[in-house]
Amino acid sequence: MADLRSEFLGIRSPNPFWLASAPPTDKAYNVNRAFEAGWGGAVWKTLGEDPPIVNVNGPRYSALHSNERRVIGFNNIELITDRPLKTNLDEIRQIKRDWPDRALVASVMLPMNEAVWKQYIPMIEDTGADAFELNFGCPHGMSERGMGAAVGQVPEYIQMATEWCKAAATVPVIVKLTPNVTNILPPAKAAQAGGADAVSLINTINSIMRVDYDTLTMFPSTDGMGTHGGYCGQAVKPIALNMVAEIARNAATRSLTISGIGGITDWRDAVDFLALGASNVQVCTAAMVYGFKIIDDLAEGLSAFLDSKGMRSVAELVGKAVPSVTDWQYLNLNHVSKAVINQDLCIKCGRCHIVCEDTSHQAITSQVNGQRHFEVIDNECVGCNLCVSVCPVDNCITMQAVTEGIDARTGKPIVKTKANWTTHPNNPMRKAD
């Protein structure tokens, strides 16, 4: 079996799966259970100034369900820890003593006041925590008080607070980024400029789940009123992956170490993050939906995957897919793919036909010789992948590259040479070949 042992900024853990800073890491009781279950590390629920904040005594969470009531998206309005700082520090110290082989990171959220950082950071570091994670991401509640996402949305603030933390800390500093920005690169660059050793992303996304259909008020509500929360879970993974890949492939930020967060539920999700440049991953929602036991599948699945690829360690996987991410303008416009329907696997539901007919390119038959039959019409197929996306049968419809002859749709010969938008004749700003 491949070695899952992980080293992140020099912090060792038996596997690359850490619990993200969130309700599952709010107390020693939970973190103990997580470590007993096999989690590699934990980022403690965010610490703040004393006196502690308070939470609402009502719904803090709500979910977007699939039809069979699987949680696919998750929303929360819980704030940072609502327990006294000393209680948390005592427990962190004890846990680190009891579990020396696990990574234990202290998440902190402090106001934009250097003196506060100077006061709190050494006190927290004294617990023996392996690193700090700066919570510049929570989009609800704390952001109204000028912290969390309110910092993460202003690169100058990120840099400033990172610098304050770095000045006061001797252990590594990870800056946790908010996705509630139009471009993730300026915040990442600011963290880097401030001296961050790593970034972690994403924190949650501003969200309102729905309304109550009886009362036509926001749902869930606290005594009839609601506020936006932070959205996470499987549904946010693609957003997170894009932001991770952006940082990993950008020349200015690619040297940053990344901890990947966002909807990781099974080992394949972890592979996505690692291959797109994260050095480890953090999990919260999946644990909150299924309990800590999911670590079994995460760890075993990843290990088996590495074996199947002939990789001996997680490090060999990190960043493998980054070179395949590029800008649209560099995609090869000479490449032609077409959908192919495997008639032996086809169950004749006709979904491919109707979506292509109604919403795309009218490139799939519904009948051939009077019989119900679904087949791609190469003359019309642009290779858009819609049919593949909606087909309920795994691998029944596949995209296959056309490598020679003529493209039946355009009548143009297939050429081996690549050509992209930068040199395309229709591009008014094309460059010479």
Place this chain on the structure above:
Amino acid sequence: MNSKKAIDNIRAGRLDKVAIDKNFSDLHPPLSRSEALIAADRCYFCYDAPCTTACPTGIDIPGFIQKIRSDNLRGSAHTILRENIMGGMCARVCPTEILCEDACVRNTHEDQPVAIGLLQRYATDPILENRTPLFERAAPSGKRVAVVGAGPAGLSCAHRLAMLGHDVVIYSRDSKAGGLNEFGIAAYKTVDNFAQREVDYILSIGGIELRNNVALGTDLTLDELCEQYDAVFLGIGLGAVNELGITDEDLVGVENAIDYIAALRQATDKSTLPVARRVLVVGGGMTAIDIAVQSKRLGAEQVTIAYRRGPEEMGASKFEQQLAQTNGVSIRHWLTPTAIHEEDGEITVELTRTKQDAQGRVEMGDETEVLQVDMVFKAIGQRLVDNGLAGLKLQRGRILVDDTQATTRDRVWAGGDCVVGGEDLTVSAVQHGKVAAIAIDRRLRHG
């Protein structure tokens, strides 16, 4: 004849009331909401869905299932009932395994169709339960239509005609409406007086007058109806029972299955029904299965079905055959009664082995065997009572109709089991009634 032994061998109370109530509870209990959502989620929402094509009434099945998924049960029920006003009963009695569920593409994928029948019941039950009105009548047309027969064909036709603005009088030969839904069909398929609740729902649209205990041929004639009404629809079913064609078949203890089923359906306390210790059922259709299984569930010890052909030719679906077998009914193929005797309340049936000749016809073999029973049920089909059908052309003993259900007599339409092409299915009868009503409406409005 009515000796002690005979009385003992045919008696009520073979099982106590608790056991009987359990045996006659819902064969397929309704789905809970969570079960329904899981079942609904299995629907692929096919294009030009094969299940819809397979449904004789053409219900938009993926459409109604999608509405279940979104908790839009009223919309779901409307999608069902606008094509099939008896969607509630059909959800219970349709042989879905040879119709919609047989066509489900999930069979190709994993050999397990979407539970369409149960989902249809889930969607329609609350509407029938609460009598939620889903249909309105069009402006009155001033036209009057007579519907003869208050079974699925007649009720379906009447409802559609009422919707389209016509006034309808239904003549029922029975004491209440419902036809075979009320007097036929195994009790465990339609519990809690569902047939009458459905009739009530259908009639609640208004504009339909129900006249019970009036039979065509004896109490009124087709000529009279044609004179008094603008159009006539005949949904009279098959009123007579086929005979075995052997001597002594009118012995005590030899009964028509449909009569016994009717009595069973009307009995409020089924533990009071006399049931034989040993039962022979002759036939291979749904009625044969219904009487055999119900006899067993009433406490008969030994129930045998004798059918003169093989399992493939049985009118009863494979599911029904399995239902009989799991209820402990013994199905004997290629066997037919050729003689019947009664002595001291005990019936001796001589059964002859049958075989198929080169043309596929049944012919008698040489082997015989003897079976001793206490009751014999005839379930070898029904036939049309052609009394009072003056001016209608019949074909192979049934009323000839065109594809709008029009008979050969002007302004007379017909549907259900009584017509050529009648399939002995509630769902087909409903479709006939609907198609006829649309044709009648067109005729009444446009001549």
